[in-house]
Amino acid sequence: MGYRDLRDFLVALEGRGRLRRIAQPVDRSWELACIARWLYQAVPERERFGLLFENAGAMPVVTAAIGASRETYAIALDTTPEGIIPAWVRALSHPISPVRVAQAPCQEIVLTGRSASLDLLPIPIWTPGKDVAPYLTTLTITRDADAGFQNCAVYRSMVLDERRVVVNLNPGRHGWRCVESYLRRGLPAPITWVIATEPAVHCAAVANVPYGVDEVSIAGGLKGTPVETVKARTIDLAVPAHAEIVIEGEIRPDDRAREGPFGEFAGYMSQAVERPVATITAITHRRDPLYYGYISQFPPSESTTLQSLGNCGLVLKQLHDLGHASVRDVHIDLTYGGLLAHGVIAMRPQYPGHARQIGRIVADTTLLKRVTVVDEDIDIRDAQHLDWALNARYDPARDTVLVSGTFSPADMDPAVRSEGREAAGSKIVIDATEKSGAPPFSLPSRELMDKALESWRAAGLPPIEVPRRVDLALARKK
Ligand SMILES: Cc1cc2nc3c(=O)[nH]c(=O)nc-3n(C[C@H](O)[C@H](O)[C@H](O)COP(=O)(O)O)c2cc1C
Incomplete structure (x- = not known):
């Protein structure tokens, strides 16, 4: 049941190929942070790993082990990303x-x-x-x-x-x-x-x-x-x-x-x-x-990854506690943590205005700066799918709520702070849920698409993995 200590976790992480040891001497006054910075700036999120510097001073130094990615965070909690x-x-x-x-x-x-x-x-x-x-x-x-x-x-x-x-x-x-x-x-x-x-x-x-x-x-x-x-x-x-x-x-x-x-x-x-x-x-x-030591600074970083992933469950639980059981999922972008970040909520709206209401609650009760609400048929961790929802289901003049005069945490917001004076910040709520009267998707039925997968294989084309966004779209009844 969970790890007893950090070293127990590092063994598990290494066993899953998600910890790299650096044996060469590393200068902690500049080199260690710069190497860790490359990890976050150049290695795609899904491939990142923790860093164990074996020779950085009086004792080994670890960074990025817990918050390298969703996967290392999941290993830290002894679970899967889902x-x-x-x-x-x-x-x-x-x-x-x-x-x-x-x-x-x-x-x-x-x-x-x-x-x-x-x-x-x-x-x-x-x-x-x-x-x-x-x-x-x-x-x-x-x-x-x-x-x-x-x-x-x-x-x-x-x-x-x-x-x-x-x-x-x-x-x-x-x-x-x-x-x-x-x-x-x-x-x-x-x-x-x-x-x-x-x-x-x-x-x-x-x-x-x-x-x-x-x-x-x-x-x-x-x-x-x-x-x-x-x-x-x-x-x-x-x-x-x-x-x-x-x-x-x-x-x-x-x-x-x-x-x-x-x-x-x-x-x-x-x-x-x-x-x-x-x-x-x-x-x-x-x-x-x-x-x-956690690496923070220019995002993404271990700091933003840890804060994003921890706050998703918190937002979902708070909405359920308020009686909004039709909220299904929450994602916070990994580049900005729980603070001033972009939160995306997937839900099944129960009445007109429900999605906006949820967006507004989240904007008012969290430190997020942008809140987008989509239907539960959107994979909120897939940027392509989210863009499609925004393009297809969001009318800016009709579906935007601007909340001005938000003070917390305006002093941390570079967009506001760089004005050089004490200013309030603001928030945006975007309702990108489907409005009534939408026509059917321009997509063949699941039956035909499944059959075509067999044809794809028979033709010797390279193997493909069905993206979750397609699964969700094919599940639609009309
Ligand atoms: C690497 C790292 C450094 C942080 N530094 C600070 C900091 O200096 N001041 C601060 O207010 N929050 C900082 N945070 C964020 C807080 O730790 C986080 O929001 C926490 O939930 C605040 O706890 P509290 O609500 O109990 O105050 C940091 C987070 C990380 C991961």
Whole structure:
């Protein structure tokens, strides 16, 4: 039932031919990120693999293993690509709380005081020549001081020196709310960075679940078994017991510094802004740890892939919870993650205006910028089919809803931010469902097409795979 830790997953990934080892020495100040960038820019999504740099510093460095593609993400959840959304819907419906253990592999070595130095870790520079420093790009755990629950997400953290990092806690984010709950009482806020644990935790951390829902419980639901956690050594937080490395720290009131510029998921460099500074209180790790960092920056990336795939199940579940059972499927484009991206919804409209209503709900309740609604006979992961639906079933003047004055997350939107002032963003809803009175498809019957497949084979033409879009079109009754 799920993987116990990252290394368990890497064995499975390698067994499926989806992990490549790089044995030659690699410079993590530029070369590692540039190689990983080629993976996303030049290798087609279906063929991508995770990268294990065996010789990049004090320990091996892994990137892109979970979020290389839909397929590696599916392997991370121990399912198939088609099983990703059902796995998410199950996990959200039946989260499993973590269980606390007394001894943990992630604490085989415990370093505190001056020994807890970030210099020990091979932290890469992700946009060589442009990022101001190496960055931790991994899981971050915080706690709400009032309610007591923990939050797990990814907030990039810039290395200031061997004992301090600046954490990009964007105001409004759940980690920011947790930290604020301590700071406004004048107390230091506990924070940890978890470098590589069972992949379900990594997948759960970047889905936009409501504040108060512990992503580690969702990870338990994704695994089908509880995540084991252990108490951190110097702060009051529980961390995944099977992690490779855990960095413990605290954010003290009024300790702030400039963070960035850093290459962001949206494809542009960020501007430097003031953010909280965390001081490291301990580093604990396995005897022979692996380092993991997500590659983000110019899309597509591991960051956008993880966020897109995690948020699809969440959107579908939310629509079902609102009673819209005729919504069948959700796809979010892999180039922009759950934030500011394009979401496509497949459904069977039940009444006039239903598709627009669904599009509007999704636009209002998610961080997506564009929402397109199509019928359930469209393969929403097939760009050719989606284009056809837009060309054949969408009348821009009639079927578009523009939503203006959306503030969240306008500050992250390069299209708005580049205006150089604080501006609101906007969203678009496109209803590309078939309107009544459509004539029959200009396609022969399935019976004739199946017979013609036999003729195709008999003629010795090269083998063909029937695309899902054709299957869907041939299933139409008229
Ligand atoms: C590599 C990577 C880096 C990220 N960096 C940040 C960041 O610095 N700040 C931020 O607000 N979100 C960042 N995110 C997105 C959040 O982790 C994600 O939206 C998460 O669901 C937010 O969790 P929350 O809703 O608990 O705040 C990053 C995601 C990834 C994969």
